[in-house]
Amino acid sequence: MSRLPFYLIVALLMVAGIAMSIHRHVQFEVPWTPGEQRQVWEIEAQVIFDGNGGPAKVDMALPSSQPGFRVLTEHTASPGYGLSFLQEAGARRAEWSTREATGDQRLYYSAQVLVTDDLRKASEAPAVTKLQEVAWERPYDTAAEQVISDAWSHSSDASTFTRELISEFTDERQGENARLLLTQFDRVPLLVRLLNQAGVPAQEVSGLMLEDGRRRQSLTSWLQIYDDGRQMLFDPTTGVQGRPDNLLMWENAGQAVLEVEGGSNSRISFSMLSRNQPAAAAVRSQLAEDNDTLLNFSIHSLPLEEQALFQTILLIPIGALVVVLLRVLVGLKTSGTFMPVLIALAFIQTSLLTGLVGFLLVVATGLVIRSYLSHLNLLLVARVTAVIITVIAIISIFTVVSYRMGLNAGLTITFFPMIILSWTIERMSILWEEEGPKEVLKQGGGSLITAVLAYLAMNNPWIRHITFNFLGVQLILMAMILLLGNYTGYRLLELRRFKPVTED
Template identity: 30%
Template sequence: MDDSRNPRRMLYILVILLAVAAVAVSFVKINFFGFSLSDRAAFFYQVDGNITLEPSGDEPVRISLAVPEPDAGWAFGLDPDSRTRFQLQEQDGFPRMVLTLPAPVETRRVSCRYRLVPAPQRELPPLSPPENAGETLVADTVKIAAAAILDRIDPERKLPAAELVPALLLRLGALSPAEKRALAPNSGSDVTVDAAIAVLAGRGIPARALRGILLDQKRYQQQPSVYLDVWYGDRWHIYRPNTGALEAPGEFLVLQRSDKSLLEVTGAKNSSIRFSVTRVPAGAEQLNRIRAKIIDDRSLSGFSLFSLPASEQNLFKRLALLPLAILLIVITRNIVGITTMGTFMPVLIAMAFLEMRLLPGLVNFALILTVGLGIRAWLSRLNLLMVPRISAVVVVVILL
């Protein structure tokens, strides 16, 4: 009794372990890496960055471009063509795309392309606010102008930051350029954002400038937009400076924060960059291929079968179907009770039909079955043993 129970117990344990392993792998792929089995709402963004510059010609040109930050909801990967030209390098703890053009440089336009694939929303670790917020040394005139703005918006100093920031941005939008300049005398083109940072500093609210692009494919060419990033409620909040609206997550792609550069070019002058965004519909398989490539590039090299050549991928697809097909046949014969043509014959027939259309498949199946049965009947008259007879039939079928 014990001898019969131990093998069966081992079989149950093995089946349970394999089932748990399969469920665990599927759970990790779907919940942590964003793999999907559904074609509904499957898409990715294709971002093109067009860099214009004026090279001197007698020295090499080095281009360093900030890549999208690891924001919740997006996974970043270089396009295959850009991957052969640009290199991902760490600079001050941040990844950047770097391209070096040897001298003499004649081109005045350089393009790069990368992909943004939807990824599961993950809780990122909270970012710390800037140290000594609100204690920046500013001129007395700036303090007076900032206090005047706050007196009009919040005379009692009781408005929470969530209400103060939109009201402040709307108020700044109604000011003249000269009045904004009084709040940010050293500002460049982002006067509204710098003025809002100066006013919020008077209330001890940390704020900083952001540069990025809108994931809006209607804008054919867009320059990096400047947004306001405000710290309150133990996290950062992104605001549109022209409307004071709180930016919805996933619609604004952050490329540069105030402590790092967006584009660095050496060996050339008058450089600028414009972006265009395209939303590309994709099936679940294509999207999973891109995800697998991004995963392989970042941390888990060889994690997915998608990293194999196409011929080997097709082979694994066929092999992966065999255990499933045999399981269905076993259930059909031994549990349901339906008679089948052996165990492997239905699988082989199904595999054959996968390689051709229905009508050619039926013609070939009828031809092979008829000739195979004829050869078997003829061999039966020769009084051959079972093994030689089956071997001969198998050889004939393979030849057909």
């Protein structure tokens, strides 16, 4: 029979698992290793104005996720004000309103912004494709035409023209026409007017330069042009193209940053603080936000209690893989197929040393009592039930005794799976009667070795992180187990049969 379908299934599972894991790392920036740190900026905007005594409305631009930055959380503090978050022309804005604003008014907005290497997810405003109408008065019209002509003759496209135009207003190259225009207009609005007159769509945008520990900072103006399907950003003072790494675009739709109705002397200032936090915590908000997407199979969207439960459940395939490796490749015998996995889960709850001592005490005592029950000639169901009750009594007695002796670690023995322990005792007792104590020690020791190795694998911080955050790993584990299930060669422990051949 052809094995091609089998290998196709294995390959499909492996490719799907790897693809899901890589997609989750790239798309949602879930780190591969635990403890990885990410930089997060705490930014606070303070709006201050003098209320006129009547109704007031405050409209402020808000930052959006953009290349290099992702907004994680945002909060406001505005007692006595109603608050709405609006989406206008692709830009986010906050609108506060109140019926009466008298005297000094202060509104606060704070956000947590994650620094990322992600360049694909940017909630940017639609590109500016329409030219603004520009009207000049004399003699500014002649000066504007001359400045545009000089810059145009030294350029080849929209970006080089923008750089040359900005250079016309630097101190080194500033001529009479440029000085005349600057007496009537501010630099950035003037550059926007000149670019639009020259046929280059442009607008003024505002950004916040992030510097750790800075207070009472203001936004800086930048020049954004649109050419051949691309948006380009320029520093209006130096002509340098591109966005600095520490520039967070606060308003990029060409609108006012702050508009106040019913007040005067309005202003906005910013304070910021940088800190590092674990990457898993930093991206948790984003995972919950993108929960509605088809490819985001995220455990993080569940309540914390269920998350803790799944964090343990998702470790079981790791323990199962250890069992398959030891039984199929090594040839180690265990009492029950996957009993060591359940014992390893108990070790995770109790700690390894406490779990080993508790397991040996319970099984040894249970075997003694089970040997007495064998003389009563009970039916199997009744005998196993009696063993279960006995195991519960043993665990209860050990727990109380350890507590009275001040050994709090003994309290965790209750995490042992009582039904599994009862069947283990039953199987070992039957094995003792049929095969003798040597086989009991062999299978019991194999079970303990397997449980310890499974515990070491399942309790590894990196493995716990990978299995919990990348569900595609489960498909990879399935593919590996299927491949191991196809193995029909010798086990390592069977090779000792060939030792006499090597000696000869």
